[in-house]
Amino acid sequence: MENNKMISALCYVSLLFAPFLLPIIVYFVIKDKRVKYHAKRALLSHSIPTVLSLLLVFFGFIGVFSMDYDNMNGFIVKMFVLMGIYFAITIGVIIWNLVQAYRVFRVGF
Structure with a gap:
């Protein structure tokens, strides 16, 4: 039983x-x-941070190759905002995984 707790907690920490x-x-x-x-x-x-990063890269490539030079400033600001949201979500997912690992290991299944 203790090994199952450890393996379950390790699945979360493996992020x-x-x-x-x-x-x-x-x-x-x-x-x-x-x-x-x-x-x-x-x-x-x-998978949440991975999917979000792939979407961010996809929209970045589309934006870079479809924008003209005059409209690039607005696009860059939007990309920085999206990157900030991505990093906030990723930090949230990391914290959630660590909390779940703690709960599984200390509290139980």
Whole structure:
């Protein structure tokens, strides 16, 4: 039981060192339903910053190649605002993952 708690908590903390790899491996290797539940939640929370960064890059490329030089200042301001929102969401996801790891490890499933 203690090992299952540790593995579940490690799935959340793996955002810092192996974001997708560890939750996927744990999901397919471990048979316990609670551990699989936490691995799925961790994988979903790890995908949020990745999807947002891909959208940010996509909109950045579209904007850079479709803007003319005169309108570039407004686009740059919008991109900095979007990057700030992205970093705030990413920090929030990191904090959420660390809190979930603490709750799983200390409080229980």
